[in-house]
Amino acid sequence: MKILGFRSKKGWKMGLATFGYGFILMVIIIAIIDPSTEETTAPVEAEETTPVEDVEEEVTKPEEEEAEVDAETIEANQYSSMFELSNSFIRQDIGRLGQHLQVFAYNEMWKDEYYEYVEELTEWAQDLRDMENVPDKFEFTHEAYLEGVDDVLASLDMMTNAIETEDDGDLDYAVVVMERGIEKMNSAEEQYKATK
Known part of the structure; x- marks a missing residue:
């Protein structure tokens, strides 16, 4: 070897x-x-005595604060991981949809691929919407991002209706709504990066 x-x-x-x-x-x-686990011993002066209740209070308060900070950090890290993963796939699906729409066709194979992209995008958006315990510092950003995603999904509903009825009259408006949604998502993503 x-x-x-x-x-x-x-x-x-x-x-x-x-x-x-x-x-x-x-x-x-x-x-x-780990040097942080080594215990140090210092001589104890006999003159000073501290009641046991005060010592317990001094010992437990920092531990409780540390546990609270750790829980907040863990929650924020979990949210960040999920947000970044969902954002990555949502943007990937939007990109694939954009490329697919550039070769617009009303045949069944094209429609099947379109519906597949829409379904994937909708599932990722729903995962973000279903997230529980969004950390307070990301609450505004999360809601702003979902507003953008909602606009993108609304535009896809308009496009789907146009595809099913083979009436492309609403496609221009659907594109405007999608662009507005992407702008909102971009703005929310910048806020997320600044908050992180």
Whole structure:
């Protein structure tokens, strides 16, 4: 079995691998011997005594605050992950729909592909809408983003109606509504990045 970085016998690869393996080893050692877990003992002066209730209060308050901050951070990180994933797929589906609409056709294969893109986009939008416990700092951004998504979905409803009736009279207005929705989404995404 050959070790990654040493198989080709090239100096620069071996040097980089040595550095990488050393870094990984250092991280593992630091994780095992975490200086924050070491207890320090200081001499206790006999003259000062603190009632037990005061000591318990001093000890539990920082722990409670730390747990509260950690819960908020975890909640914000979970929201961020879901928002970024949903945003990525929503934008991908909008892009694919845009490309698909550029080769507009009323045949069944084209319609099936169109409906597939609309369905995927709708599912991702619904996932965002169904999110519970949106952190307070993202509440406004979340609502603004959903307004944009709602405009995009409304435009798709207009386009779907035009496709089903083969009457493209409302397509221009549907495009305007979609562009308005994308602008709202862009603005909300900028707010999200600034808030994050």
